[in-house]
Amino acid sequence: MTDSERILTVLNLKTYFGTPEGIVRAVDDVSFHLDRGEVLALVGESGCGKSVTAHSILGLIKAPPAKVAGRIVFGGQDLIGLPEREYRQVRGKQISMIFQEPMSAFDPLYTVGQQLMEVAKAHMPWEESEARERIIDTLKSIHIPEPEKRYDEYPHEMSGGMLQRIMIAMALITSPDIIIADEPTTALDVTIQAQVLNLMQNLQSSYRGSIIFITHDLGTVAEIADRVHVMYAGKIVEKASVVELFDNPLHPYTSGLLTSRVRREYKGQDLPYIEGYVPRAYEFPEGCRFHPRCPKAMEKCKAARPPEFEPAPDHTVACWLFEEGEGR
């Protein structure tokens, strides 16, 4: 695995919104990269900026009024500031997206076939009959029973799990380089979640695209990700490979998330938890944004924002505990 090819680089991405309560720095100075064929998980709780990061990459943030700054380098060009017409060559074709709620992501007035066809027509040079064939092949490839029949059905005739698979098919039609999956299994039941994750993993090995997997659930991250970035209040606080992150979590927030798992051994005892609540986006604290909830907070954390430290190879953490000379 030496020939890793970088297909996406995000540098100092900042996405700000003006609201009556003040400026919301939803994504604040976020940098990361994505290699071909890998699954990168962005993990964090509601309001941490993980979905806004995804929408920024896809150019779905309307700016102005919002402000998007930094660089998003894909295929040799910077996507920020790209004219809408050129963005359409990228969005949905080279980078596609799977949304959280399959029930609301489809238009109830059209059959799923029509909606799949719309994607094919917009991006691929196929004739209608060829497109239909290819769509049905794609449906077959992800094991949808009776694809010809499904093609002419409406979204309400299907279950959530089935629709989520059709959305995956929709994201696959154009053979994109990157699929951004925003909480693709959160709305699904556990047994269906297992099936969908399994499906995504198989796709991964067969077509060598990359996946940005956005979730709040570290359990699914352990199942599917290669690398993990943990986000909190608009910042990436820790980056590591999935094995490293679970074996050796460094940031107090990451450790907090990992210990928040309800383990069987805890029965009869109080569960460990992170004090306090996720701050609201227009009132992020000064300094390290996690410090009011952090059990290891120091004076320094209240005043200054921690930069990224790299205490172990390929494992970075934005926390003052890991400044040179500080013990763990």
Add this chain to the structure above:
Amino acid sequence: MKILSIRNLKKYFPIRSGVFLQVSGWVRALENVNMDISQGETIGIVGESGCGKSTLGRTMVKIYEPTVGSITYCDPSGEIHDVSRNIDRRVEPTFRKDVQMIFQNPFDSLDPRMTIRDTIREPLETHRLFASRKMMDERIAELLMKVGLYPEYAQRYPHEFSGGQRQRIAIARSISVNPRLLICDEPTSALDVSVQSQIINLLKDIQRDTNMSLIFISHNLDVVHHMSDRIMVMYLGNVVESAPATELFDHPAHPYTQALMSAIPSWNPKDRKLGQVKLEGEPPSPINPPTGCPFHPRCPHRLEICRRVKPEAAEVGEGHSSACHLHSV
């Protein structure tokens, strides 16, 4: 003492269609459910969406009328009343006070136009528990402190709070009238992971203090295991397995329970397991449930008989019953 006993409970919802809204079919949400809940006990109800777990909770608080079957309620003096249909006028106030519910989504279950004080005061006023407004306000302050909020928050509105805080408010409202049974319908699934544990600890604390009974409905097996003394696993309106919590996890007997457990992520990237989950397909519709065992179309161990005959619950261990033909072969 049993607070609530349920026998052969069925709940069917009519499907109406056509100009005259004739009943064209039934959604069989609950089929022959039996359960008893004693003082201080927690019963967990687990299953996937559409299995009837919320319908069961709502039927217990009498948001829904049961179609068939009986619900009996034992009041604090030990008298037993049938509350399946219309509740006796003399019993109703005690029943309504004794059986409270908290809902899944604290963004929907609090009235956005009412302050927190008004929200919590409403049940106190309805049940005329306090003689004066001052005493009521004192009780509200005490409740807010009990659920980990500041008494000053009483004059704020729900939108000023986060999801976890709102769920605390909903809990304060439900325990304000000192219920003996609290039905929690997915109380943590709309919350962030770091807040989920806070709410679970809070519910446990309150239960320790007041010895109330809990019905804890969730799709999350780990959370249900933590909360419950007994767990009932539901599938397509049927209770397929029922056992003490630890027993259920140590010796799951029904193939559906086993499948559910195998689908819990491992949280260990070196030992990924979802690829090995052997459960195919999706739950069938409760409008047209399969004949025989409701789980047979997806069951990896199905026998010929499963297609034809619905299995009865059978004892497979102490206090452990499971409805599966495999136990009788």
